[in-house]
Amino acid sequence: MTEEEFLKNYDSTEFQKPSVAVDLVLFTIRNEQLQVLLTERKQYPFIGKQALPGVFVQMEETLDESAQRALYQKAGLHDIYLEQLYTWGALDRDPRMRIISVSYYALVPDSRIPDSEQEKFFPVEEILQRNDIAFDHREIIRYGRERIRNKVSYTDIAFSLVPEEFTLPQLQKIYEILLGQKLYKANFRKKIADKIQPTEKLTSGSKHRPSRIYRKKD
Amino acid sequence: MTEEEFLKNYDSTEFQKPSVAVDLVLFTIRNEQLQVLLTERKQYPFIGKQALPGVFVQMEETLDESAQRALYQKAGLHDIYLEQLYTWGALDRDPRMRIISVSYYALVPDSRIPDSEQEKFFPVEEILQRNDIAFDHREIIRYGRERIRNKVSYTDIAFSLVPEEFTLPQLQKIYEILLGQKLYKANFRKKIADKIQPTEKLTSGSKHRPSRIYRKKD
């Protein structure tokens, strides 16, 4: 049997297969809190409960593309920091059938969230206290928060949560929220000095000293 | 329609589904090198080439269980450090059909590898130079190495690569291989001091000063 023959005869429907979905944890920072987008379920199961937005993986799209599609279809967003998180495979995680969920997380500055989506964000702290979240999505959110918490210190993901132009007090606040602890101003600035570029601009309108506006270097 | 009715009528075969497999990156350290288990493919596709051991995910097993099964069926190993790595979903990663692969990596001390498996390990450095590895498995191996390299500094995974009883020069060597750089003896010992317990035993048989034997604390 040649390879060609083999491939022609291969019956890919021979075995029963699980379904594969992508679920998206879309994080932002608002009101000095880490928040996540939740959608209300319109169908069984968990009708009326809140869940992460998700899509089934189509045969002709990669996982990354599924995640991007979810991001666009469910939140109207493009060109956002997006990274695979973990794949969940418990047998009973969906009562309909066996569904394996590849979770992704995305980070978006509050300023980029469309008006239509504003209402759908909820603080992670609160969500983790609740027990009425659909599926295993609360666990996914917790896991996502842990991932960011780890990565913030050795990557630049914090910049994904801030607009193109930002002040250092803003940026520091992002770091503090993600890490869950205060940082020292002077040390923080030394640390990130090589990642930022000052602009000529200063903030205005506040009733105290204005802050210099920076951009990410490169 | 009640939830029960809905679930009864739900047709889970309505859509075409990808297959889901688990591929295993089994790392060990031998000859002062990071090595990986590869199996020779006996079937199309990539017949004769080397690949990571893998299994299809069965409907009645979780992903972790699939990974453990692969570990046992393909390497005869039980109770090994095992962690999910990443899920690979390129459209053409398998020429037979759409297969989504959930990769796991495992860490095992060289001393625990059964005789029958000894021959199947190959140095990661070499593998990454080659271009005759089946599927996208070379990329998976590279990704696995990156993951360990990151985790070694803020977790205890290095202990998974060493027997229950070990010497500090042994352990330090493991860290050095994983990190890809030399460490300072005295500093290394300060760092891990709270993670280890000395035994009464010393090594013997060497023609120089014997080394104290330790165990992991807890």
Added chain:
DNA sequence: AATTGTTAGTAGCAATTTGCTACTTGCTAT
């Protein structure tokens, strides 16, 4: 015009960690 309140931003030092060199210890083989 000076004072107060508030946040932005800088100085500087103590404590800890890391980088590095040199030493001492305990074994075997000459």
Added chain:
DNA sequence: ATAGCAAGTAGCAAATTGCTACTAACAATT
């Protein structure tokens, strides 16, 4: 004895982190 060799320790310099206190620049109030 002593030479060779790896195990293990001492200790200091350099860099990083923890922390306090300062100065700078604005608006609002006196």
